[in-house]
Amino acid sequence: MRRAWTGPVLLLIAGAGAAAGPFARGSTGTGGVLLLVFVLLAVLISPLVFPRSVGAVEARRRSAVDGRPVVFWRPGCTYCMRLRIRLGRKARRLYWVDIWRDEAGAELVREVNDGNETVPTLLLAGRAHTNPDPAWVREQVASSR
Structure with missing residues (x-):
């Protein structure tokens, strides 16, 4: 069961890391888009679909x-x-x-x-x-x- 969620969880962590930089610089739009893209990718490769x-x-x-x-x-x-x-x-x-x-x-x-x-x-x-x-x-x- 854990193997099925490893990829999506890693994508969520990477997305949070990628979005943290723009958020810290005050670019909430860019950070939000980056985070959204990573969340969508995580959902797509998860067992949920x-x-x-x-x-x-x-x-x-x-x-x-x-x-x-x-x-x-x-x-x-x-x-x-x-x-x-x-x-x-x-x-x-x-x-x-x-x-x-x-x-x-x-x-x-x-x-x-x-x-x-x-x-x-x-x-x-x-x-x-x-x-x-x-x-x-x-x-x-x-x-x-």
Whole structure:
């Protein structure tokens, strides 16, 4: 759990440090903008922008029932962020498994990626797709209704 928040916390600390100089010189506008940029970046790489994570076993069980894809991800992954942003509201239709919080999920990802924890890895109808194109994932989500 701590690993997921290390990056965002470091960004907040760096933002506070970067904004302190302009604030001290009386340039509150510049300091405020710097602080806001760092806060937004911290939120973007935090687990907050992803749908609630479920365990790999539960996600696979649910996927077998309704056919929705399962996405294995980890906080701070730029490719996971790209997929999440490009899916928009459709991201809530998928089951998201944080491999840093779920060892079974991490094990499955290593199994299908030659021992590497390469994410995002999408599991659809029993087949794994590593770092799939977001447009293709959107199509799959639309067809799994």
